[in-house]
Amino acid sequence: MSDTATDENVKVRRIQTAPGIHDILPKDHEYHTFIKKVVRHRARQAGFTRITTPVLEFTEVFKRGVGEHTDVVEKEMYTFEDRSGRSMTLKPEGTAGVIRSYLQHGMGSWPAPVELYYIEPHFRYDRPQKGRYRMFWQFGFEVIGEDDPALDVQMIQMAFKIFEDLGLKDIFELQINNIGTLKSRSQYKEALINYYIGKERSLCEACQDRLHKNPLRLLDCKEEDCSILSELAPKFEAYRSKEDKEHHEKVKEFLEELNIPFKENDRLVRGLDYYTQTVWEFWDKSTGGQNAVGGGGRYDGLVEIMGGTETPAVGFACGIDRLIMHMKQNNLLPPSKDNIHVLVAQLGDLAKKKCLRIIEALRDRGVKTVGSMGKASIKSQLKLANKHQVPYALILGSTEVREGSIIIRDMKKGQQRHVAMDNVVEEIVKLIGEDNLDKYTPGEVSLGSSD
């Protein structure tokens, strides 16, 4: 018999989170809560409804949706076999799953366009770094079923509104490009391949591989030789169809109409295969493109790739962890609602019993209240009140119980007075102020058919 587990001398090794995967502690949740609130608010205003697709999908969803030869699929997916031997993947991005769902549930018959948003964790098996995690949070928007350039611009505007709400409006710059339709793009791809043929030896290893799998990616390689070659490579400009040009001009025109500053960047390609026409990224002005905070684009071909009929769509996604990073760097604090109004201190068993009721009454009225039931001395209870930075403490001892009164202590002034036990809740409300109460109500349910 082994008694290792019960041997008191054996120290149990503590388990940590897996690499690149982090807890969100209460302090950081104030940021998360705030950002989610902003996103929900802006989404609701614009008629978007929320969708949650599974964290785990069949690997084919992403292989097909994102593109077999993208970096995301080739080297960054969290893929494993489940017990039945099917290849499963934790979602590396949001769009492919949304489109899978769109088709699975026949959303093509919903009134077009279908406007959806999500706030979800995502996974990429990358080497962790500042602002880059293996599990990270993204929110994103998708508009499926219409191809007007105005929608591209409205997506961008939505992102701007959200950045503005977060106090980050001025620290990002918008980079845009137009990569054309699938057709004009494939002509361009051919031209690129022709250009690079015979020059393979000057390319880095990765680019030699890219040349036939995904030639567009040659353009944003940062290896010196590759970038020299790409400078001289044929420009997409020449292969843009009339339709592409019109689309692009309209986008720029609309952006100007909304006073949204942008930078044209003909090297911007995006790492996911499904994009067409307009693509964009938001870059940190100080560090440039190495840590984009969000990006998006039009993906008119994706629904078809996923097995549906030809359907235009546009969307964007944004990294919540990176937004938080930027808020912190700019000393922007989210509004906190975790402050406590009152701590109730008790002395003796009888008082403790009474306190349970008082605490309940205070909370029901919207007063944020904590008890100090586990502590014996009044001293340690008031110390706790101090640590919570509560403005008021209630003190109930055996004398007060006998008299039917309770002490209200103003922690800032250090003054206290007795009030009748029956009046204490309203007295506290007066002190805190009706407006500061936590009176959130979830809304009321109503009768009706669920479809």
Place this chain on the structure above:
RNA sequence: GUGGGUGUAGCUCAGUUGGUUAGAGCGCUAGGUUGUGGCCCUGGAGGCCGUGGGUUCAAAUCCCAUCACUCACCCCA
């Protein structure tokens, strides 16, 4: 996947050319006469010095390996 940096208390870090029982500040906790917080004072808990091996009379300290964290490249959120 490639390269750099760092691992000592819950946190931030000292720890001399190898030499007693490994330290500080903050935090936590308990006291400083009856039932009263913050400031101050005193005490306490909390460490296999990341892990394994090697050198040595002796290792937190030197060597090797390994793991973890972190930053950068690639790419992206």
